[in-house]
Amino acid sequence: MLTIIEIGAIIAFAISGLIEAARRRMDIVGVFTVAFVTAFGGGTLRDVLLERRPLFWVQHQEYVWLVLGLTVIGSPLLGLMRHRWADRVMNLTDALGLGLFAVSGAALAMAAEMPLIVVVMMGVVTGVFGGVLRDVLCNEIPVVFQDHRPYALCAFVGCWIFIGFDAVGAEPWLAVIAGAGTTTGLRLLALSMDWRIPPWPRNMED
Amino acid sequence: MLTIIEIGAIIAFAISGLIEAARRRMDIVGVFTVAFVTAFGGGTLRDVLLERRPLFWVQHQEYVWLVLGLTVIGSPLLGLMRHRWADRVMNLTDALGLGLFAVSGAALAMAAEMPLIVVVMMGVVTGVFGGVLRDVLCNEIPVVFQDHRPYALCAFVGCWIFIGFDAVGAEPWLAVIAGAGTTTGLRLLALSMDWRIPPWPRNMED
Amino acid sequence: MLTIIEIGAIIAFAISGLIEAARRRMDIVGVFTVAFVTAFGGGTLRDVLLERRPLFWVQHQEYVWLVLGLTVIGSPLLGLMRHRWADRVMNLTDALGLGLFAVSGAALAMAAEMPLIVVVMMGVVTGVFGGVLRDVLCNEIPVVFQDHRPYALCAFVGCWIFIGFDAVGAEPWLAVIAGAGTTTGLRLLALSMDWRIPPWPRNMED
Numbered sequence: 081m082l083t084i085i086e087i088g089a090i091i092a093f094a095i096s097g098l099i100e101a102a103r104r105r106m107d108i109v110g111v112f113t114v115a116f117v118t119a120f121g122g123g124t125l126r127d128v129l130l131e132r133r134p135l136f137w138v139q140h141q142e143y144v145w146l147v148l149g150l151t152v153i154g155s156p157l158l159g160l161m162r163h164r165w166a167d168r169v170m171n172l173t174d175a176l177g178l179g180l181f182a183v184s185g186a187a188l189a190m191a192a193e194m195p196l197i198v199v200v201m202m203g204v205v206t207g208v209f210g211g212v213l214r215d216v217l218c219n220e221i222p223v224v225f226q227d228h229r230p231y232a233l234c235a236f237v238g239c240w241i242f243i244g245f246d247a248v249g250a251e252p253w254l255a256v257i258a259g260a261g262t263t264t265g266l267r268l269l270a271l272s273m274d275w276r277i278p279p280w281p282r283n284m285e286d
Numbered sequence: 287m288l289t290i291i292e293i294g295a296i297i298a299f300a301i302s303g304l305i306e307a308a309r310r311r312m313d314i315v316g317v318f319t320v321a322f323v324t325a326f327g328g329g330t331l332r333d334v335l336l337e338r339r340p341l342f343w344v345q346h347q348e349y350v351w352l353v354l355g356l357t358v359i360g361s362p363l364l365g366l367m368r369h370r371w372a373d374r375v376m377n378l379t380d381a382l383g384l385g386l387f388a389v390s391g392a393a394l395a396m397a398a399e400m401p402l403i404v405v406v407m408m409g410v411v412t413g414v415f416g417g418v419l420r421d422v423l424c425n426e427i428p429v430v431f432q433d434h435r436p437y438a439l440c441a442f443v444g445c446w447i448f449i450g451f452d453a454v455g456a457e458p459w460l461a462v463i464a465g466a467g468t469t470t471g472l473r474l475l476a477l478s479m480d481w482r483i484p485p486w487p488r489n490m491e492d
Numbered sequence: 493m494l495t496i497i498e499i500g501a502i503i504a505f506a507i508s509g510l511i512e513a514a515r516r517r518m519d520i521v522g523v524f525t526v527a528f529v530t531a532f533g534g535g536t537l538r539d540v541l542l543e544r545r546p547l548f549w550v551q552h553q554e555y556v557w558l559v560l561g562l563t564v565i566g567s568p569l570l571g572l573m574r575h576r577w578a579d580r581v582m583n584l585t586d587a588l589g590l591g592l593f594a595v596s597g598a599a600l601a602m603a604a605e606m607p608l609i610v611v612v613m614m615g616v617v618t619g620v621f622g623g624v625l626r627d628v629l630c631n632e633i634p635v636v637f638q639d640h641r642p643y644a645l646c647a648f649v650g651c652w653i654f655i656g657f658d659a660v661g662a663e664p665w666l667a668v669i670a671g672a673g674t675t676t677g678l679r680l681l682a683l684s685m686d687w688r689i690p691p692w693p694r695n696m697e698d
Contacts, residue, residue: 141607195347277313401553483519
């Protein structure tokens with residue numbers, strides 16, 4: 081179950097990394113590096129913080145091959161895609177990866193019997209970190225800090241939904257779908273409705 | 287004992303993160319993220335390097351609530367503060383967090399019976415890392431690299447003071463106060479006296 | 493055996509860090525920090541990912557003293573060096589550190605009986621990460637992403653050579669020399685011949 085989620089999240093984030101790196105006109109090594117770091121960054125931080133060894137991409141070496149393969153076949157695929165699609169596919173894969181990784185982080189933290197607020201923070205960190213690294217490597221201010229639209233907040237809400245479903249005794253797969261679906265859905269909704277987070281109220285003069 | 291120090295360091299660094307993020311006009315999620323990362327970055331790196339699990343903010347979930355609470359009540363508090371105070375409070379909280387975290391890192395490394403030079407480096411890294419992350423997230427060159435005034439050097443000296451007091455058999459609380467006080471005091475002194483570190487001597491032509 | 497490699501890699505990377513930081517006219521604390529992070533960054537990440545404790549620079553505290561000493565004696569040495577040499581020494585030490593750390597990462601991952609692709613990735617990450625941190629601290633786009641010349645690719649090939657020698661039952665020291673030599677040699681060759689990596693083929697309009 082968790083394996084399927086992880087594969088989905090890896091593919092989604094790897095593609096978002098490919099698109100972003102291709103836009104920067106990186107060479108093939110750079111494109112692979114960005115895809116690799118985006119796909120594995122969040123999960124690696126999760127495993128280090130939760131003390132899970134071997135790391136998920138060490139345990140499942142096929143994940144590394146998967147990203148290597150995506151880099152090779154990604155080029156003609158992206159070539160087929162018209163430019164105005166790139167933005168949408170990018171946003172969609174990014175939202176999918178966010179939701180799936182957030183729930184996987186929360187599920188593993190819950191299995192380690194951590195307190196609820198920590199479960200939620202682990203979910204948020206796991207979901208957000210891969211995308212942050214992608215943007216840092218591409219020399220951008222991370223999306224999560226830059227646009228004033230909900231990103232980490234979606235993962236935050238989704239993780240509480242996941243915990244809620246789990247608390248009322250729902251089937252694990254149902255809790256996962258609810259949590260990941262809420263996160264991804266909220267993010268896509270926020271993008272299409274152009275929701276804004278209110279700035280932090282302050283009265284200091286500058 | 288160490289708990290009290292950590293709470294003090296967390297509050298000090300979280301406030302410095304709040305001020306810095308508020309200056310950048312970040313939204314509430316960004317402000318919380320910066321406060322969270324500033325308060326927990328150094329200690330998390332310390333725990334990962336020293337192989338201490340659970341992480342200190344997983345073990346004490348109230349710390350996470352504390353930062354969450356500070357973010358919520360911080361806004362009106364900062365609003366009360368006039369702008370010309372912001373710089374001073376920022377420097378003060380930053381210096382306090384530096385001293386307290388540096389000593390906590392050194393104390394834990396010493397408890398793990400590491401060699402002295404490693405104890406000192408752990409103290410410096412723990413003290414400095416949270417502030418570095420805060421500046422990186424706010425897209426600044428980290429203070430520690432930018433201004434030519436002693437920062438890491440204060441933590442370096444303070445950790446040796448802490449080791450010295452411990453070596454002559456002083457009470458732990460005395461060693462902690464001496465080490466943290468030296469670090470914080472040196473930093474504040476350096477700021478107010480405008481001390482400069484001499485540049486690294488070199489003769490290379492550019 | 494691995495100790496000698498590590499010392500060589502540390503010296504090489506520390507010198508490359510010294511040169512880069514001196515160019516930025518950093519103060520002595522900044523120069524030491526950059527040298528320290530460049531020399532220990534890759535190995536620390538390797539130890540954290542492979543769950544090896546104590547960290548290699550905690551186990552061998554003399555490494556820390558070594559870098560501290562290099563920073564102190566480095567200044568007159570660099571002063572003797574004419575400027576047009578600085579670039580060459582920088583490239584040479586960087587290539588040496590890359591080769592030695594890559595093989596050390598691959599060797600330790602192999603000793604932990606990881607799958608081959610993971611062994612190679614560990615080697616590449618260990619070799620590359622120190623230099624990436626150096627460039628990030630010096631506020632540059634990392635060399636590995638910027639110039640379109642092979643860097644990570646050299647480590648990638650060198651690690652496979654190392655695995656190949658090991659697989660056919662060669663002596664460990666021979667495999668190490670072959671792997672590190674291939675990496676360093678390829679990197680130097682790539683620089684002097686001005687080899688370029690082809691950009692990732694794509695047809696998206698911008």
